[in-house]
Amino acid sequence: MTRYCVASDRHELIATWGTGEGDLASSIAALPVGVDTGRLLSLAQALTQFSSAAWSTYTHPASAADSLEPNGEGWRREEERKGFSEVVDAITRPNLPSGGSIVVSYSSLLESAHRVGRALHHLDDPQLVKAVAAEAAVELAAVESAELGDLSGRAQQAVLLSREDASPVQVAAADHLLQQDPFGPDELFIGVDPTAAAVAAAHWLAAAADVAAEASRLNPTQVVLEADNIEALPHETPTLVLGLINDGVPPHDVVTSLVRHAMHVADGLLPDPTALREALEDLEETLAEYTGDDEPDLTDVALRLTPLDPKRPARDLLEDLLTGIHGCWLLHSEYDDLDHDEEPDTDDVEEWDDEQAEQHENRSRERFAQLVRNTAAHHRDRLI
Template identity: 55%
Template sequence: MTNYAVDEDTGTVLRIWPTGRGQRAAVVGALPATAVAEDRLRLAAALTSLSEALWRCYTHPGLATDDRDGNGEGWRREQSREVFSQLVSLIKEPNLPSEGGAIIESYDPVEEWAHRVGRALRALDDAKLLEAVSADVAAEIEAVESAERGDLSGRAQQAVVLSRTDVNPVQVAAADGLLARDPLNGEQLFADVDPTAASVAAAHWLKAAADVVAEVSGMPADEVVQAADDIEALPAETPSEVLRLFNFSDTAYGVVVEMVRGAIQVGEGAVADLGALLAEYDTGDDNDDPDAEPTPVRLTLLNPQRPALDLLRDLLTGIHGCRLVYEEYAHAGNTVATDTQFCEAVREQARKHYIRLM
């Protein structure tokens, strides 16, 4: 999302947004010289919260839920998305307090934050700033809509640091193309592709790499990354779990989206299936020492603050791990030959099972 800040030295409002390679910044508009600090900061804070609400519509689309009717979560998300076209007019004509001080507040966070931006601008009372902020909010909305279409150019590039609960097939295809070019180098994914979509492609290529190693080594595919961890220290747990889940899912999409959604829920204070979690950690021993030091329980393998990025990095590391194990059995003669032989075999395996992506 875009963060907004006040530059006290120049008396301007700045916007700052991530790109996957670093932060960009630009001036939104000049603040009135007579404006008090509290009013300036209130505008920046409201704009930041509006951007957060807008990008949540991208990361949490209504289509990613099963309850889109009535007052379900999916229905509420779609209501937030539908208000996009009204936001600039709400900023210019926000709800204002009545003579008695009462004010109408919207239950919808996107709509309410637009009203709050409008009220912050009313307090500053500057026509040029109103037009500059309105134009900037319109550009932010267009960035979200562009990301939804699968186009991450311009300001929409900030989507590369967000974890989405669904994927755009355009982004999956883009990630798949980058990994087909070089299965051992996925760094460009972090700058150009939505990380959940990139993780879908990376899971597909990890499975292809593990299957190649399984064929030459005779070990089960879901044990390959663990074997690599004996050669070089790797974060083996997550990629090994992904490979294991392929035994129960027909698609990389199913494996990845379920993992990312679960981690996002943990980050929001919820657990998708408490019964399954309790069963997993139940020792079955009724004689456990009640005075023993409690053991922390890990609710998700991924970092709940950035699950898709965390998963993507681990999956790419898992592909590298497959390459390490492959070298033990390939006898290609040198590193360059091993890399070439490995990548060719993985490309062939990935092409053969392309339908596994989605």
């Protein structure tokens, strides 16, 4: 989301937002002179809350809800998104106290806009009202742009957000980047929505696992776990994703369900109490076998509610999936004889200098990458 602040030395209202490479800032308007700083900060805080509410319609779209039935979660999200058309009016003509009471909107977005309007009302500066209304329109346009899969301009801040759904445009963009570099280029973290990038990365991880499995004669669902014996890897999440894809779950559904679950945990919700109960029972059984106690003490035992970092689930998942692809290459390079047949001096590997070792690794990675490209293309229907 965009954060708003008061530049006290220049007496200006400033907007700042992240891009994946760092933060950008823009001057919104000059602030009235001689006004109490607290009132200026109230305006900045209200605008930040407004931005958070606006971007929440992007991260929690109606398309990701289980139902669009009236008064259900999907219906509520649709109604919240419809509020975009009323924001400027709420800012310029906010609900004000009357007779000791005030009308409060059920919409988080519109109520945040009314708070911005009330903060402006206290400042009594028509030019500032005009500038802030224009700024709100810019912010809403950035959300709309991100919804369409265009992360240019201020919409680029979407690369730092986790979304419960994935734009087909953004999935295609991530897939194109992975075709160029199946190990995951830096551009995935700079110009692509992380949920969409993770959907494409899950597809490419499955292709990499197939390549590694063919070379190692292992089950594709176990290759990242096996690669952990070569190099320490965060193998739990890639292995979970590979198992679900192997069971026929599309990459889109695998990724969005994991991200949505973690986002619910971050919101303080328990999405699946039944699954938690089963996990606790499994934990008790494991501890009982380990300790020999029929009723093991769980006082100091922690159980993860989600395999992802709830503060940044989509980005965390993307990182784990790309690490999984790296693990597939590690395993492939251990087993694939063709990688070594091209090297004239493989019997003297210990005598290679750094340049020779680097050349060998680059050839191994490129051969593996091409095999993964071929496999990913063969199973492209899995991604679409």
